[in-house]
Amino acid sequence: MEYTEIMVRYGELSTKGKNRKSFIDRLHGNVAKVLKDYPNLVMRPHRDRLHIQLNGEDAQPIMEKLKNVFGIQTFSLSVKVSHDFEDVKAKAIEMMHEGWKPGMSFKVGTKRSDHSYHLDTNQINLQLGDAICDEFPGIDVEMKRPDIKISVEVRQDGIYLSYLTVKGAGGLPVGTAGKAMLMLSGGIDSPVAGYLAMKRGVDIEMVHFFSPPYTSEQALNKAKELTSKLTVFGGNIKFIEVPFAEIQETIKSSVPEGYLMTIQRRFMLRLTDMLREQENGLAIFNGEAVGQVASQTLESMAAINDVTTTPILRPVATMDKTEIIKLAEDIDTFNLSIQPFEDCCTVFAPPSPKTRPNIEKTRKFESSLDIDGLIERSLAGVKITTIEHGDHFMEQQQEDISTLL
Ligand SMILES: Nc1ncnc2c1ncn2[C@@H]1O[C@H](COP(=O)(O)OP(=O)(O)OP(=O)(O)O)[C@@H](O)[C@H]1O
Numbered sequence: 001m002e003y004t005e006i007m008v009r010y011g012e013l014s015t016k017g018k019n020r021k022s023f024i025d026r027l028h029g030n031v032a033k034v035l036k037d038y039p040n041l042v043m044r045p046h047r048d049r050l051h052i053q054l055n056g057e058d059a060q061p062i063m064e065k066l067k068n069v070f071g072i073q074t075f076s077l078s079v080k081v082s083h084d085f086e087d088v089k090a091k092a093i094e095m096m097h098e099g100w101k102p103g104m105s106f107k108v109g110t111k112r113s114d115h116s117y118h119l120d121t122n123q124i125n126l127q128l129g130d131a132i133c134d135e136f137p138g139i140d141v142e143m144k145r146p147d148i149k150i151s152v153e154v155r156q157d158g159i160y161l162s163y164l165t166v167k168g169a170g171g172l173p174v175g176t177a178g179k180a181m182l183m184l185s186g187g188i189d190s191p192v193a194g195y196l197a198m199k200r201g202v203d204i205e206m207v208h209f210f211s212p213p214y215t216s217e218q219a220l221n222k223a224k225e226l227t228s229k230l231t232v233f234g235g236n237i238k239f240i241e242v243p244f245a246e247i248q249e250t251i252k253s254s255v256p257e258g259y260l261m262t263i264q265r266r267f268m269l270r271l272t273d274m275l276r277e278q279e280n281g282l283a284i285f286n287g288e289a290v291g292q293v294a295s296q297t298l299e300s301m302a303a304i305n306d307v308t309t310t311p312i313l314r315p316v317a318t319m320d321k322t323e324i325i326k327l328a329e330d331i332d333t334f335n336l337s338i339q340p341f342e343d344c345c346t347v348f349a350p351p352s353p354k355t356r357p358n359i360e361k362t363r364k365f366e367s368s369l370d371i372d373g374l375i376e377r378s379l380a381g382v383k384i385t386t387i388e389h390g391d392h393f394m395e396q397q398q399e400d401i402s403t404l405l
Contacts, residue, residue: 009074034235038062040054070199106141108128129141172199174198174233180281183286188333207272212243242379272284285313288301292321
């Protein structure tokens, strides 16, 4: 069947008034970005739906992209026919032949925005229902949970029919909840935390610490590649790389071993917070899960969090590792995350970090360091790039290597 339009139903639209408008505008913008490679599409955002006219474009790849856009509850493929009711009947029957299998029940549901049409919603439901029953003798009509629902929408410019409804990603359009920083390592958890932040409408910017020469270019590229994977959910993402080797070396040579990790993390958080301020972000997200490792006990979190009052949000805090892995697989970051490139935290990890660091002691050990100078030099080396959907960093490097061989 040649479809004419995709009808997108908005997700969580509990907000009213001005918020509703910004929700719809942002969703429209995000959908337009994701579908930028299809110039023939025409989009019309309305109060309760977004209509995407296909103008001959193949619906399948477009639907695959729409499935990742937050703020969409469901979407349906529809076909436009004329106001001639015989055309409507013929198309509804064609749809039933396409989707119906023996034993399935059905229902017709009609909406009219064109109230001048000569049949009202009840008449349309009944007459179409009768036509379908004649074509499929013995078929069950089921009002509550039909297997197939033929939806009919009567509009000024024609009548739109659909029967396939696809579940969207839910959540809120990325950008409607404001901007925040995500502390992105190359591991499994922080990309999942980023995905969950985006799902609630947060526009994230990545902050990644790296420590050359202790960490390789490949480790940096892995974090960039992970960022690229997340662009499918919300468009371009800023990637902020922060040099961290001098800070780690200094801490290692000046602080008792048990406190290395806590103090390193405090520096990471301070730097992320400064970058947040510079970028006008409102909060910081990370991939910590309670009790997962030494730095993620509640005592450690408290000692690290001590450097800022900025909200630190931990979307995977209460999830089991298996649950996080399942999500990482669903969003296609898992296989990349498990590639064995070193992270600056693992390179400098002490053999037995304190799992219950004392805040007073932490502050005391840290006070011997030139905190401002270390931070200033690290910030001076920050590099900011924008990662777009389709950008690749890992493969590119493999290609480079293969050309050298
Ligand atoms: N190199 C880094 N750059 C930016 N943030 C980092 C870095 N390393 C760790 N983090 C942040 O600290 C959190 C905890 O890191 P840690 O290495 O202790 O745990 P993890 O459970 O292995 O997390 P992940 O799987 O995200 O690496 C990460 O989820 C991330 O938000």
